[in-house]
Amino acid sequence: MITKDAERTAPVTPAPSSSATEPPQRPRKHRRAWDEVPRWQIYTPLGIYLVFTLVPFYWILLFALRKPGSTSLVPWPITFEHFEKVWNERSFGTYFQNSVLVGVATLVMTTVVALAGGYALARFDFKIKRGFMLALLCSQFVPGALLLVPLFQIFAELQMINSLGSVILAETVFQLPLSMILISNFIKNVPYSLEEAAWVDGCNRFTAFRVVVLPLLRPGLIAVGSFAFVHSWNHFLFALMFLSNQEKQTIPVGLNTLLSADSVDLGALAAGGIIAAVPVVIVFAFIQKWLITGFSAGAVKG
């Protein structure tokens, strides 16, 4: 009886901190001494960090929801007039549509192009492979912001200034290198023998890829696609430079307009900020569980 009880409670009871240095006296399956950091050493720093993380979020909610002129620290009574104003008068409705278009198009283009290239890098040996990989790495050092002038000229030449296509292209290109490296690492993690088995069963390379590899790649593709979406959603300079028509602008540019106005309308700024954050927050809530695994599978080491 007693031993049974002891066994049952053992995993739950918080460990005395001294046990960390004691060698285990008997095999304990569920208690790993190295994992037994005293609770306060976790919750105290985490709590402090949480305050630092969340206060800014609270502040923007506060300004977005409380009445203009109010100085209360609680947004009550709640008002949505800032949102209405930003959405209608500051054309955030239009910006939102444009941003969605840019984000989704960048996501699709990046994923498709990077998937093709990533497959080649993962499964073939070809002459320029090393050079190409090197170019991918080097491109990480090329600051998009510093290439604005030549990019502007290229898009002017292509008659794409003032069309969302220019922003989509530019965002895609700057997402590609990292996406391709990530995807090729994901593909390397899928055993080649699976594909070969499918060929034996009569699939050609493409069907084998579609039927066997693609389903296994889903978490990786979701991670890569989300990053592409989030980056293009957040990024601001390309849209600012390549789009001069107000009705073509994206959300970050709209936010910047609110920020750089002579007298900053704090309520509008906060409401605009929340509109900008919502899709990103949704995407991240959705990919949360793939985020860490996605990174560890695809990250630095191939």
Place this chain on the structure above:
Amino acid sequence: MAQAAAVAKPPAPPRRRRASATPRRLPYLLIAPAALLMLGFIAYPVISVFYYSLQHYNPTKPWRNGFAGFDNFVHAFTEDPLFWDTLVFSAKWVVVEVSLQLLFGLALALIVNQTFAGRALGRALVFSPWAVSGVLTSAIWVLLYNSQTGITRYLADMGVGEYGTSWLSDTSTVFSAAIVADLWRGVPFFAILILADLQSVSKDLYEAAEVDGASRVRQFLHITLPHLKDAIILSTLLRAVWEFNNVDLLYTLTGGGPAGETTTLPLYIANTSVDAHNFGYASALTTVAFVILLFCSIVYLRLSKFGGESK
């Protein structure tokens, strides 16, 4: 021809070698879209930046345009005090920002790598600022730093700072204020990358160390840290390059001000090209920035012995 080949193939018995050695052009076809896009929109612009750096090129002063030799570079290094100021500020910004992010990010990753109640929620919350953009970060911190209604006012009531001063418009506080704002969304980036790598440390190592009586500090120094080395080196480098290049946050948070106090070299370049239309000079500055980045990266990788004997 192609059809005949396709017809001839299926009856062939399953020969592994044949299948994997098939089309020699396929990999080139597959990387072609990516390669073309990158050639057109990265490689070509880079080359044209190098080209323009040797030109006087300013659409508002067409009479001066033409070949300039190294005039632009000479001007930057000998006559333009702003160039040196922005260079010094860039270095200060990158070093302080990245080392703080690394320090806090490592600590945060070690904490959320433990098992504790509410871990999933805790992780989601502390990582959330990472998703937030530069402009949105600026918007949030402009609200917080606002002299009349921001958190600075409440802090002033508690005796921290003065009432009615905005930390973003005061030359003595603007640097720390910008650093804190950028830390807010930069620390989670490091934490996520380091956490991802932490998960691949074999638990057996710790159990063995435990049996040998190693303290937690020693376990950290001798197991965790060596394992994380490559990930730390690489993420630090990527982050440093990114912090150097990125202009979103400072452009919208401080606009480089007050009095040029927070103008990084890339921000200065953006202003020179976009506002002043001095494309030739901006291109020369861009070239200098490239060379500096490349040089620092190589030195950094050499010094840190990336991928060296640690594995």
